[in-house]
Amino acid sequence: MKTRREFIKISTAGAGAAALGLHSLNVKGFDLFKNESIESVSDEDMTPYPTYCEVCFWKCAGWTYVDKKGKIRKIIGNKHDPHSNGRLCPRGTGGIGMYYDEDRLKYPLIRETKPDGSQYFRRATWDEALDKVAGKMKEIAEKYGPESFGLFNHGNPGAHFEHLMRAYGSESNAEPAFANCRGPRSVAYFSTFGAYIGSPENTDIRDTRCLVLIGSHIGENMHNSQVQEMSQAIDNGATIITVDPRLSTAASKSKYWLPIKPSTDIALLLAWIHVLIYEELYNKKFVEKYTFGFDQLKEHVKDMTPEWAYGITTIEPELIRRTAREMAGAAPHVVIHPGRHVVWYGDDTQRERAMAILTALLGAWGKRGSLYFSEGIHVPHYPQPEYPEPKWTWKDIHGDKYKLATMGITTEILKASVPKYGYKHQIKAWLVAGTNLPLSLPDKKLFKEAADAVEFIAVMDTMPMDITGYADVVLPEATYLERYDFLRAAPNRVPTIALRMPAAKPKYESKPGWWIAKQIGERLGLHDYFNYDDYSEVIDWQLKQLGTSLEEMKKIGVKEFPRESGPLYLGDDEDFEFNTSTGKIELYSLDLADNGFDPLPVYTPHPEPPEGFYRLIYGRAPMHTFSRTTNNPNLYDLMPENNVWVNPKIADLWGLKNGDEVWLKNQDGAVTNFPVKVRVTERIRWDSVYMVHGFGHNDKRLSRAYGKGASDELMITNIMIDPVMGGAGMRGNFITFLKEKPENKEEVES
């Protein structure tokens, strides 16, 4: 069926085609230093400009080094930054590739339709593109109200547009970062401790004596300071306990690896809780003073013995006991890591609750080597009028569902975009900023339905990501090395701010996100919300309120402020009121009970793979951030494609060898667009396969990443929704192998 919104794969038609001539891949990916001396330039001959990284959400501060010719040569961590401690991760070091990538979006594009009905992108001027976006925003506001203009956002670029949308009168926004990532953690820890786990997480790994990782693969997720601290913990002789069906890098460095059967983590957690309580290993003083609902919990886990859990998790009872005792022995200096991407099986808030309860029983909260009290600095708002009050927001879109959600749920915004789902509040147009929706969201069918139903889509990105193929207007954003941005003020052990400033002029016709948002705002008569010519004025004003200045920050990049909220840890026997309804840590959650959910975590069995199918587990590689870095020439070099990990027993059964190419098919008949190479490895269980997320791009404008590896999202068609907060559980999908290219396979748009 031909849809109104034809996915545009080509860059432009006719004159002014966007694609530059491309050289052969992988060799001399780009010509930055060609025909020049390969002599290294000494640091003294370069000028460093402060920045903080935008390759992932950790936002490490560093210095962009520019040589005398004005060329960006390298990016080095800022020694005074608690996120990087002077050492960027491979993505931060390779962030230079984001700037030099010759596939970047170069100028604004507008979708046009030919007389024969086919669609293409026309190169446009900024005025045309901005007029078009602003015009549509006016039209939507008049026809349906500004609330009907939705926003999908992520990171800094998204935040400029959040500001624009709020000034315009819409709070109909959602980020994949909530319902597709860490939402269950936020809700679970808030309902237990009355406090959120921030970003960066307030885990005191540096000083811990026992680090417990439940499916969290630090070292493969390259959350910089955490990786650094895990290394320090190894030096300090801390015990690491890793629960993972796969021998992750972290598992390989652990004293105990629990190779759990996937989807059974809650049973293990409940058995640990059982051991702590019934062997009386829990921190009695802490539990008595600070917690609520211990008796109910004790009764609840009475029969949840390690022997009970053995039958479910396949972890030996003795190993469950030994690891529980190890944690108790190290308590309170234990980090039960809350994880980050935790939308797995639809009961994720409950699993996170079990982790929070375990934390409380160990007294491993507010103590050295457990979870500390982080503190961020409040950056004053640049003077502007109050935002208008929207008639309805993302909350109203959810209606009575997912009452504990603290942010908009992507799936709900998508459904509200399709009239047939009958949502009371309808979304009619989208702005998408800094998130590649087709490769970030499961359920491609719903995404395409929604993209087809809305009247208008504008996308801002630095790269021709798959989402731009759905756009009516594409706005090319300058990379983080070419722009001013918000001050970074993330919470940490000590409050800091970090400056991002341009080290070079924006390449091509790309423009900073703040500029694009402002230009649209001006066209909508919202000048008072954008009362500056350059974003550096905003930053300078804010810095002056904080007792520093842009001038000083340009020299230091990162500035530390004294803590004001008190010490990092809870004192012995210190009275403390938790921000929950009982003022205590709620082992038994009244908040969940009031909303009709289980007040204590319950283990529910989940479907298992049918014969010949294997559970799809996905994760991260240290050199890539989701799908956004796979075309970066430096990072592509480190890992050009993903592969599918298969246990040797299963590989034997299928006659698969290392490097063989297969197509994957899931339980609903979805097939990958591209073949993926098999990696036969003992590191994975026989009932599961593993893939690194972010590959299998289906857009030829990404000249390196196109067709490399396979996309795990295409295999995720079964979504297990978390009733508590709307999280989209994605680990209930099973795949099998196709050794031949499937016949009549139409190329599915990613």
Add this chain to the structure above:
Amino acid sequence: MRYAMAIDTAKCVGCGDCVVACQTENNVPHGYCRDWIVENVSGSYPNVQIELRSERCNHCDNAPCVRCCPTGSSHIAEGGIVLVTPEECIGCGACIESCPYDARYVHPDFGYVDKCTFCKHRVDKGQNPACVDVCPTHCLHFGDLDDPNSDVSKALKNRDWKVLAPEAGTKPQLYFLI
């Protein structure tokens, strides 16, 4: 003076930061590298182990690449650093064949052989090689073996270590802490 490096396999996560940092520091062309990551998996599920390590030129005391170089381009500089003088290299590739560590490549734009220099331009100024200074896990230790207080000497003092391909008799100066 004897420069050497110790790589702590207990801490290396194989992230490849050393590879990118070398690339940007030394203008290594894309598709090539002077250092790289090796992952060794042993055992069978669930009794599996992995060793991850960052590798590069071993700056051998008894370097076959130096012995076999017909022009004298490959040579040993101060502190035992094995270097190539580009102007003297004819790109014959004998050194590449002789190296048991596969640490050399022919530069695609210039035709001479390129390899790890221990970032001599930095080391001469008292800095560490770029890979050492970037490593998020602090698993790389560099310095002078003749100085007991150097980072590398201290790292080797209290730990077991191994070298790669000892049977080749090259007397390599990369030590892998195990």
